[in-house]
Amino acid sequence: MKQIRFYLDFVSPYAWLAFERLPEVLAGLSHSVAYQPVLLGALLQQHHNPGPAGIAPKRDWTYRHVGWLGHAQGTPLQLPARHPFNPLPLLRLALACSDDGHINRFVAGAVLRHVWQGGQDALDAGRLAALGTELAGQLRPGQDNHGAAPKALLRANTEAAQAAGVFGVPTFEVDGKLFWGLDSLPMLRAYLDGDAWFDAGAWDAVRQIPSGLTPDKG
Incomplete structure (x- = not known):
C-alpha cells in the first residue's frame, strides 16, 4: 500500500480542485x-514568493483559470466574497x-466546501460557528480553534513541509517525491503505476x- 501525504491550505482553490479529483x-x-x-503564506514567504494574489494580473488570471477548471472538471467552485483571506x-x-497533525477526508472536505461553494465570506462569524457545529463530532475532547494544541500542530506541519521542500499547495508526497499542483496528478498516477520514466x-x-543567471551585483 502506498502512503500519500497531501499538503493543503484551504485558501487555495487548486487544493479544492485536487481534493475533489x-x-x-x-x-x-x-x-x-x-x-x-499547512500555512501556505509561510511556504511562500520562505522563498520570497508573493503568490498569485500578490501580482494583480496573475490574480485575475488565477481566478479565471480556477473557475474554468472547476467547470471543466465538474467541481462546483465559487470564489468566496473576499480572497485571499487569513486562513x-x-x-x-x-x-x-x-x-497528530493529520485530518480525515470528512474534515478536509467540510472546510474546503465552506470556502469554495456558495461564494460567501469564509471568515463570517456565523458561518464559522455553523462549520464548528458541523465538525463537532470530529473535535478532540476539550479542543477548538483557539486552543494551544491546534496552533502547535499547524506550526509543526508547516515546518515539516518546509523541511521536506514543499513550496506550495496542493503538494503530494509519496516515497520522498513531491508532486506539486493540480496538474501534477497525472504524473503522480504514472509514478504509482510504475512508469519506467521514474527509473531512468x-x-x-x-x-x-546549472543556472544561466548570475546574482545581481546592484
Missing part, C-alpha cells in the same frame, strides 16, 4: 492519504479535529543543471 486519480490503487494542513481560523479548526534518472538529473 484525487479519488478518481487513485482509483484501483492500494493507498492511504494523510491530509496535512488561520480554518486551519486551526481543522486541526482541532486531529491528534530524469527525476534527479534536473538538480545537476
